[in-house]
Each structure stands twice: as structure tokens, then as C-alpha cells.
Amino acid sequence: MTESDRRSILKALVATLAGLSVGGLDTPEAAAADASESWTTQTIEAFADTLIPGQRRFPGDVVVAGAVTGPGAVQAGAVGLLESPELPVAPLLPAIAALLDARAVAYAALRLIWLPPTLPPFVGLSFSDRTALVGGLFDPDDLDRPIWQVMSLLVGLAFDTAGQQDTGEALGQGHPGLTWLRFPEPDPDGLWRFPDFSYGRPLAALHPNTTASGSPA
Amino acid sequence: MTAQTTDVLVIGSGFGGAIPAYYLAAGGARVTVLERGPRAAAADFTQSMRLGTYNKIVDVIRGDGVAVVAGNCVGGGSVVYFAASLRAPSFVFERHGSLGRQLWPAALTRAALDPWYDRVEEALPVTRTDWPDVSYAGGVLAAACRRAGRTCNPVPVAVDTNACTNCNWMLSGCRFDAKRSLLLNYLPAAEAHGADIRPLHEVQTVTPSSLSGYRYAVGYTVLDPDDYSCTAQAGVIHAKVVVLAAGAVGTPVILQRSALLLGGIPAAVGRYFSGNGDRVSVADIVEDKVRSLLGLSRPDGSAYQGLPVGRPITAATYDHLDPTAPEYSRFTLQQIYFPPLTNLLAQAAGSPAWFGIEKRNMRARWRSWLTLLAMVEDDNEGTFGVVPLTGSFTRLAPGLGQGTMTYHPTSRTRRAFERADAALREILEKDGLSRVRPWSEDVAGAVTAHPLGSARIGDDPATSALTDGHELRGHSGLFVTDGAAVPTSLTVNPSLTIAALAERAVATIVTRAADAGVTLRRDVPLPGR
DSSP, X not given: OOHXXXXXXXXXXXXXXXXXXXXXOOOOOOOOOOTTOXXXXXXXXXXXXXXXXXXXXXXXXXXXXXXXXXXXXXXXXXXXXXXXXXXXXXXXXXXXXXXXXXXXXXXXXXXXXXXXXXXXXXXXXXXXXXXXXXXXXTOTTOTTHHHHHHHHHHHHHHHHHOTTSOHHXXXXXXXXXXXXXTOOOOOTTSOOOOSOOOOOSOOSOOOTTBOTTSOBO | OOOEEEEXXXXXXXXXXXXXXXXXXXXXXXEEEEOSSXXXXXXXXXXXXXXXXXXXXXXXXXXXXXEEEEXXXXXXXXXXXXXXXXXXXXXXXXXXXXXXXXXXXXXXXXXHHHHHHHXXXXXXXXXXXXXXXXXXXXHHHHHHHHHTXXXXXXXXXXXXXXXXXXXXOGGGOOTTSOBOOGGGTHHHHHHHTTOEEETTEEEEEEEEOOSTTOOEEEEEEEEETTEEEEEEEEEEEEEEEXXXXXXXXXXHHHHHHHHHHHTOOOTTTTOSBBOTTXXXXXXXXXXXXXXXXXXXXXXXXXXXXXXXXXXXXXXXXXXXXXXXXXXXXXXXXXXXXXXXXXXXXXXXXXXXXXXXXXXXXXXXXXXXXXXXXXXXXXXXXXXXXXXXXXXXXXXXXXXXXXXXXXXXXXXXXXXXHHHHHXXXXXXXXXXGSEEEEEOXXXXXXXXXXXXXXXXXXXXXXXXXXXXXXXXXXXXXTEEEOSGGGOOSOOSSOSHHHXXXXXXXXXXXXXXXXXXXXXXXXXXXXXXXX
């Protein structure tokens, strides 16, 4: 990958945040994958599933590795978010997926791992190999590191914050990520308040040199 | 077209800008404030993590090895910060760092700054909190400190605790106007005295003015409110005095861009950048141990599960602020909350730590996390590189920018981090109360919400860009009063110190304005008095 390719991918990735910010994105449906999914989608899904794993969506799902039960990034709509045609990153996902697949081929070759020809190379790896490969993408010397950093950020925002949606609305719809965190519910008027927030009693001695305003001396 | 003129041009409306703007306007000067961000008030602030809300007023600026969180709106950091209002300990003013000479001006001691701290605490105002103000999260830290033989204090805050709903959305701006941001004190007081605050005005250059009687010409662009990377128009304002307070990531870049036309700038501009030694950790608290070891429980029967509840900062231990201890070994440990957008950075047990199965399992315990901020003595090892085309960083999206800072912690800073990590383990891992690990640096490097030092005050011209009076060396009437001016990390949250230094700097700015023919009242009361 050339330096200018790398730059344009990074730019498009971050422009994705801009696209989200104008609110033009529909809530991504929990991915309903089928056999006709493109290699790009499958690779990106497998990447998101490696970061925040979830359960298989259907018997025989090989893209989501099924390392756990319950929701992961794919169920939380991370890939739908990345692939939305309204976002500038969508046209670049094939290049990003190809980059990851190329890394998978190299990874497999070095370790004499057989990759099934019917699957994208990254998807052909076991969950533990996907995990090892993804860990290496964040090596400080890796030139593509910023791409994976921003990709991870987007996957995390989809799962941990439902960044594509208003928080109250996402909670109301049972967003898988916010539900997994047990993010608190707002009051009936849609605002959060916590009248019960404190143990309400002294729990430690104060530092002896505390000043009148509560600062250290 | 008539040239735009003003007596005092203030760049930035955070603590460093709002305070001089008030005193100079109230003293009788024509004051213009240019703010890069939009103007928003309580009704505009949303309790939501939807992209397009909070990230219109908060920026994350990625650099090499560092990511900085900074305010981007009228009121600057005060609108989005967590309002912890602490005075820097006395020893901070005596620091030598790795240069082997005192880094702060000799005239500046804690005692010398105390009267200015007093003023700021009264003006905002700051509330000294007590145990009933401390959140469940702060309570767990406090009880763990006690059990480890340590002290712990409620943290004073610039919050009206009677109006506060403890909603924990402070990063989004206060919906209830309980946070005493600059929108409620210095800024409206400045406007009442005629100050003209212009949002979405991004300053690009400060150059010598060609107008008689004016010293500087400040060039700006007006940003599109829907896309900050688009410029609607440009302009120039001539001023007799300029106060530069664009934040520690903004100020040095404006000066670097202006360097040639200014006829050179001090070598210390864009050097000595500090992240205040910020180091965030997450403790994965064992609920049963909160009950059995700490004896704590909530009315609903749970022991803790309180991460998202209450104000983000409520308690801290001052036990590691021993003035006789060597440099790089002193720090504050403070309870803090970040919205789950930083969840990616938390580290679980095992490998991989920040992603994968164990990390996902840890997320299921999110309510039982306790997030902690250590503020250590770092080495001012950050530098600013090639100046971007416009602004202080390349804006990639609302809320995200690529900056020119490089920050690779030195071995001294690393050791300071390790000492803070060890102290946290000693308090929070005792008898299996929790497992505590710092944020991963894989995704964002060192993360700081407290950028400092990039154009600092000092006595040594080689290592400080500003005089003791905050004037840029060699450039009469050009002042820097924001976090950039703070010479070192503070071991506490910096806002109160930035504000106190700005209060103190006003006298010199007023003198310089008088030199330029602007006659000013000097006995200006606190805002709103």
C-alpha cells in the first residue's frame, strides 16, 4: 500500500464520523448475513467480531466466529455503520478488507495454515489466529496502524455508544451494545438524573494538609 | 472598507481568554474575543452520545504518541470539563524537571498565586464538597484508601451542587446550568461591559499591524457551523494588545504560522508540551468485596455498580503529594468517569487485553468499573511539528483532528506512570477488591485532557517563550494566558491554575494597554459583583 493510499483511506475513515454527524444515517439493522455477502463485508465483519466478539447469527455462520454467546460488534451494527452507502468510507472498504486479507495470507503462509479458497483469507482463519493477527496490526512500527486505530474506534463507538443514534432512542430499541453495558435508563422525560448517587457518609480521613477550599497545600 | 479595529483582541474564550476579556472590558477597553467554536447554552446541550452532538463542542486531536481532548466552543474547556477545581501543591512551583533549573518564574510560588486562586474560587464560584456530594464511585475509592491506610478527600468543584442532578453528562455541557462554566460568570460580565464575542472565528495569524496606533493585525477565517473545515469568509482585526489563549494545542501553532511575519518567535514556542502527566486506569471492581471488605451497600441492595452515576470527579487522594519526595514520584490519584466512548481503551486480564473475549466479558461488568486518573510529574517532552494549512490541526471530522504534536514519554515520565500504577494497585487490588490496569496505548497513545506548556512562562529565555508577565519574549503587547503558559504538569487538574495565572496576568496586560494609549480602570470587581 502506498503512502497516498494509506492517507486517503484514513481520510475517508474519519470522514465517516462527519457523515454520522450530519445525522443522515439510518439506524443500521443488526446484520442479517446470508451466503451472498461480499468478501469485503465478510472480512470487515470478521474484523469487528475479533475486536468485540458475538455469537453466530445462524447455524454454519463462519464469518462471525461464534467465540461467545450473546451480542458483539456485528450484532450492534458496526458493519452496517461502516458500510452505509451514505458514508464516504464505504467505497474504500474493499481496499481495507483487501489489506486485511493480504495480511491474513501472509500470516497463514508463515505458519503453514491452510486457507479455504471459498472464504476471504481473514475469515478462513480461526478465531485465535484472527486475534493474533489483529494484535499485530497495532505494532507501533506498523505503517498501517492509523487505519486500524480509526477502524477500531468506529467499531467501538458503534457497540459502546450507539454513536449512530440518540442514546435514549437506542436504549429504547434495546441496542445490543448499550444493553450489554447495562447503560442506565433516563427518566420518563428523556433526561438522566440520579437522586440516589452517594453512600452519603464519611469514608476516609481527610489529608491533614487540606486547605480551607479543599485543595492540597 | 474601513479596517476593523479594537483595543484588545482576545483569541479564545476559555479560562485564559474569558478572564482578561472581562477585566479589560470592565476597565473600559474595547474588547473583541474570537472563538473558533460555536456558541451553545444549557438548552442546546444534549444528554446523548450520538455523533453530531457532543463532538460539535469537544475535539479529540490525535498526534504522534498522544491524543488530546479539548473544548471547542464559547467558554472553551470550562463548558465540557468536569470542573475539579484544585490548587497546585507548593512543590510544583519549585520543579526543576530534567533541565536542572527552576522551571517556574522565581516570583511565582504557591503563596504568590494564592490570592489569585482566592479570586477565581469566589468568581466561578467553586464549592468545597463534603461526603454526601461524593458519588458511589468516589466512595469506593475513598473506602479503599482508608482500608489501605490512606487518606482521601472530596474534590472541590465549580458546580452549584444544589442545582446539580448528578446526571454524569458533563462532557456534553451542563443541561441544568449547574456547572459554573465561563458562560455563567466572566463571559456574560465581559459582554455586559461591551465585549464582542464572535463564535466560529478561527484565528490563523498574528502579524504586525500597518495601521497607525495599532500593534498587531489578527487574521481569521469564519467557519461554517455545519462543517468546521469549510471557511465562509476571512477578515483582519487590528489591535493595540493581543491576548492569545487558543489552548495549548492552538496557541503555539498560531505563533509558529506567524513567526516569519513577526520577525521570529522564541525557540520555546511549540516545545515543552506536557499532557499534565495524565494517566487513566480502569479498576474492575469485585462487587462482593465492596460489601465484605469496604462494608458498603446502596439502598437498592447492590454494593457498587455505580460507574455511570453521579458527577465524573468527586474524590481524590493527596497522599502522594509529599513535597520532600523526589521529582517524578508525586501525583494525585482521582476518581473519574468517561462516557463509554473510551471503553475501547480499558484493558482486561490476559492477552489480548483491550479487545477480544475477555475484554467483552469485562464490558458486561461496566457498571462495576472504577475509572481513575493519575496526574504525575511528566517531562514536558512534547513538541509541535510542521504547521497545518489552517487552524491548529487538520480537521478530519467534527470532533476529530490530526494534530502536529509528538509526545513520547521519557524514561522519567514512564517511571512516574509506573509509580502511580503501583500506588493504585496497592489501594485497589488489596485482598482482591479489584484488578486495575492503565488504558492501552495501542489505539490512541497517551491520552490527556490537560494539554500544557507549549508556550510557557519562565525566567530563562532559552526554555520559556513568555516572561513572568506572560508576554511573548520580544513582542511587546502580545500575551499568552492559557494552558500553554503553564510551565509544568501540576499533579492536579489545571483549570484553577490556568484561571489564577490569567487573573494575575491582567495587571501586566493593563499596563501594556495603557502604554498603547488605552486608559483603564484598575479597581475592577469580580464579575457579577
